[in-house]
Amino acid sequence: MHINFEFKARLRDIAAAEKILLQQKPLFVGEDHQTDTYFNVANGRLKLREGTIEHALIFYERTNTAAAKQSNVMLYQHKPDEALKQILAQSLGVKAVVDKRRKIYFINNVKFHFDNVEGLGQFVEVEAIDKDGSIGLDKLKEQCLHYQNLLNVTADDFMAGSYSDMLLAKKSSLA
Structure with a gap:
């Protein structure tokens, strides 16, 4: 298990934020088309990520607060395999499916x-990531705050839940 300190935000001008980040000369990993299938579990969240770059079974626990927050993550990276998705869907049931296009960058562990x-x-x-406990939560918080300020993210921009939570809430409000 590793620790992330992270935030999700909806920005008025996301292109401006990306331009600011590009001035920091991040490592561009690529643009991924990802399908995240969330499964019904008793606690936390379990999702199967199927992408063109990233493939992983991800279990995580975090609070749903509209702020930067700690997330405890267990990640199993695998080769794409339809059988894994079928086993999870049949045994647990599908909670939600999130379809997204994602540009991925890194600056050190962020x-x-x-x-x-x-x-x-x-x-x-x-996501400020500490895979082995060598960075520490205080440093992760400091990194998140630095990039929050750099990208002009305000408290009003923060999103509390996961994309699956937002899609389920949207679906129930339309019903």
């Missing part, structure tokens, strides 16, 4: 996502 999510719009996510 990962940046510029997301265009089907049915929801555009977001930026910043």
Whole structure:
């Protein structure tokens, strides 16, 4: 398990935020088309990520607060395999499916996502990642705050829940 300190935000001008980040000369990993299938679980969240760059089974726990927050993550990277998705869907049931296009950048241990999510719009996510406990929570918080300020993210921009939560809320409000 590793620790992230992270935030998700909806910005008025996401292109401006990406331009600011590009001035920092981040490593561009690529643009990924990702389908995240969320499964019904008793606690936390479990999703299967199927992308052109990233493939992973991800379990995570975090509070749904509209602020930067700690997330405890377990990640299993795998080769694409339809059988895994079928096993999870049949045994747990599908909660939600999120379809997004994601630009992925890194600066050291900090990962940046510029997301265009089907049915929801555009977001930026910043994840300060400590994979082995060598960085510490205080440093992760400091990194998040630095990039929050750099990208002009205000408290009003923060999103509390996951994309799956937002899609489910939108779906229930239309019903």
